[in-house]
Amino acid sequence: ASCATARGDDAKPGGPRPAAPAGFGQLLPAPASVRPSGSGHVLGPGTVIRTGRTGNAEVRRVGELLAGQLRGPTGLPLPVVDAPGGGGIELRLDAAAPDLGDEGYRLESGPRAVTLTARTPAGLFHAGQTLRQLLPAAGAGTIPGGTVTDAPRFAYRGAMLDIARHFFTTEQVKRYVDQLAQYKVNALHLHLTDDQGWRIAVDSWPRLAEYGGGSEVGGGPGGYWTKDEYRDLVRYAAERYVEVVPEVDMPGHVNAALASYAELNCDGKAPPRYTGTKVGFSSLCTGIERTYDFVEDVLAEVAALTPGRYLHIGGDEASATPAADYAAFMDRAQQAVARHGKTVVGWHQLAGARPAPGAVLQYWGHDRTGAAEKERVAAAGKAGHPVILSPADRLYLDMKYDAATKPGLSWAGYVPVRRAYEWDPGAYLAGLPAGAVLGVEAPLWTETVATREDLEYMAFPRVLGLAELGWSQGPPDWAEYGPRLAAQAPRMEAQGIGYHRAPDVPWQ
Numbered sequence: 001a002s003c004a005t006a007r008g009d010d011a012k013p014g015g016p017r018p019a020a021p022a023g024f025g026q027l028l029p030a031p032a033s034v035r036p037s038g039s040g041h042v043l044g045p046g047t048v049i050r051t052g053r054t055g056n057a058e059v060r061r062v063g064e065l066l067a068g069q070l071r072g073p074t075g076l077p078l079p080v081v082d083a084p085g086g087g088g089i090e091l092r093l094d095a096a097a098p099d100l101g102d103e104g105y106r107l108e109s110g111p112r113a114v115t116l117t118a119r120t121p122a123g124l125f126h127a128g129q130t131l132r133q134l135l136p137a138a139g140a141g142t143i144p145g146g147t148v149t150d151a152p153r154f155a156y157r158g159a160m161l162d163i164a165r166h167f168f169t170t171e172q173v174k175r176y177v178d179q180l181a182q183y184k185v186n187a188l189h190l191h192l193t194d195d196q197g198w199r200i201a202v203d204s205w206p207r208l209a210e211y212g213g214g215s216e217v218g219g220g221p222g223g224y225w226t227k228d229e230y231r232d233l234v235r236y237a238a239e240r241y242v243e244v245v246p247e248v249d250m251p252g253h254v255n256a257a258l259a260s261y262a263e264l265n266c267d268g269k270a271p272p273r274y275t276g277t278k279v280g281f282s283s284l285c286t287g288i289e290r291t292y293d294f295v296e297d298v299l300a301e302v303a304a305l306t307p308g309r310y311l312h313i314g315g316d317e318a319s320a321t322p323a324a325d326y327a328a329f330m331d332r333a334q335q336a337v338a339r340h341g342k343t344v345v346g347w348h349q350l351a352g353a354r355p356a357p358g359a360v361l362q363y364w365g366h367d368r369t370g371a372a373e374k375e376r377v378a379a380a381g382k383a384g385h386p387v388i389l390s391p392a393d394r395l396y397l398d399m400k401y402d403a404a405t406k407p408g409l410s411w412a413g414y415v416p417v418r419r420a421y422e423w424d425p426g427a428y429l430a431g432l433p434a435g436a437v438l439g440v441e442a443p444l445w446t447e448t449v450a451t452r453e454d455l456e457y458m459a460f461p462r463v464l465g466l467a468e469l470g471w472s473q474g475p476p477d478w479a480e481y482g483p484r485l486a487a488q489a490p491r492m493e494a495q496g497i498g499y500h501r502a503p504d505v506p507w508q
């Protein structure tokens with residue numbers, strides 16, 4: 001076969017690599033195993049997508065979505081039909097396919113059919129995204145012959161977007177969901193509240209959004225999402241097997257809430273809204289009961305909007321809250337999350353207080369983070385807390401690529417594309433057992449990111465490294481990954497993604 005195969009099979013590092021044709025060797029994230037064989041499957045005007053064998057409405061929906069994604073680039077009609085067998089693209093749920101796990105799939109391609117098999121609709125969705133990448137970025141074509149058997153390394157593969165520092169609409173976020181889901185990212189963490197803005201409607205405390213939503217960094221108008229808009233986004237993400245993780249950041253990062261309700265302030269006076277970029281200056285008043293009414297009401301309403309498992313309560317940079325008050329506050333906030341049937345996620349500072357049993361910690365340290373802080377997170381992992389890794393000097397998409405990057409910050413250093421990719425989440429934090437790593441997440445803070453163009457420029461192509469680290473078996477190999485990343489350029493271009501042509505990527 002002329003196509004290079006995926007990493008871990010018989011890839012020839014440094015060997016010649018075909019430029020134009022899509023092949024198994026270009027898949028990103030790299031699949032667990034590839035066996036090329038025989039001639040492939042030619043898509044043509046008569047090709048149909050078959051979802052019928054199980055009569056399952058969700059499989060049908062996955063088929064319709066895949067058809068929608070393929071029609072544009074291929075120019076083919078690709079009707080979705082319920083008649084099973086008979087060739088074309090076939091989606092098959094097979095509950096007895098134990099090697100495939102909750103998200104895995106098998107893709108078998110031959111002259112008669114391309115068959116996608118999975119235990120779950122999520123697996124079929126991921127299989128469909130692989131199939132997209134086996135076709136050229138534009139035009140119909142041939143899906144190469146052979147079998148891909150694939151499953152993720154980590155259960156949690158997330159991206160975070162801060163819609164508090166700068167407001168983004170649900171339509172803009174849906175576009176990001178589409179961009180991410182095609183690379184098998186399965187979690188979208190939304191940073192909904194911060195000093196500069198409160199972005200989600202709360203019926204019991206309406207001024208949070210109506211007043212607290214009316215500001216953003218730099219003095220722009222801000223904005224907020226209604227509950228219907230939020231539900232619509234959650235549904236849209238769920239159809240792409242992306243779980244939304246809402247974050248209400250507490251007890252710091254709350255100026256927008258304090259500005260909206262004087263009664264939340266220890267002195268009973270509401271501060272003005274804030275449009276700067278400092279952190280660590282605001283705190284809920286941990287000594288008054290009204291604060292806990294607020295916490296309960298807000299978490300109850302956000303939990304009710306959330307079909308997913310997780311509720312993120314922030315807990316970072318609470319430098320305006322004394323340590324003992326912080327711990328006592330986080331105890332009660334975590335109890336509220338549990339009352340509403342959700343699992344706590346907190347930034348890793350929660351490890352310095354009393355994380356509730358099962359609470360997930362999100363580590364955002366970096367190479368220069370102190371040893372004691374790292375050890376606390378590793379110890380929490382050993383004690384059974386799952387850890388999401390978001391090292392700031394690897395995965396923070398708001399860090400500049402290099403000195404020439406216009407948007408972005410650099411407090412954790414510059415993060416070139418290679419650096420974002422070249423580390424192993426399973427062996428990253430000393431003393432943290434590999435089994436405690438729930439996964440990886442790439443946060444995009446938006447103090448300096450105000451538009452869709454900025455967002456795409458900072459996220460792409462670095463977020464593809466996140467997708468690869470989260471899904472594919474390690475360890476990373478830049479010589480192998482770089483060309484595979486470069487091969488995504490025509491796909492990103494075809495989708496209008498305004499990615500950064502970073503100088504460390506071997507673009508063709």
Ligand code: TNX
Nearest residue numbers: 279316317347364398409445
């Ligand atoms: C740190 S990381 C923050 C955010 C900032 C970000 C900017 C974390 C949990 N907190 O408040 O937006 O740095 O890079």
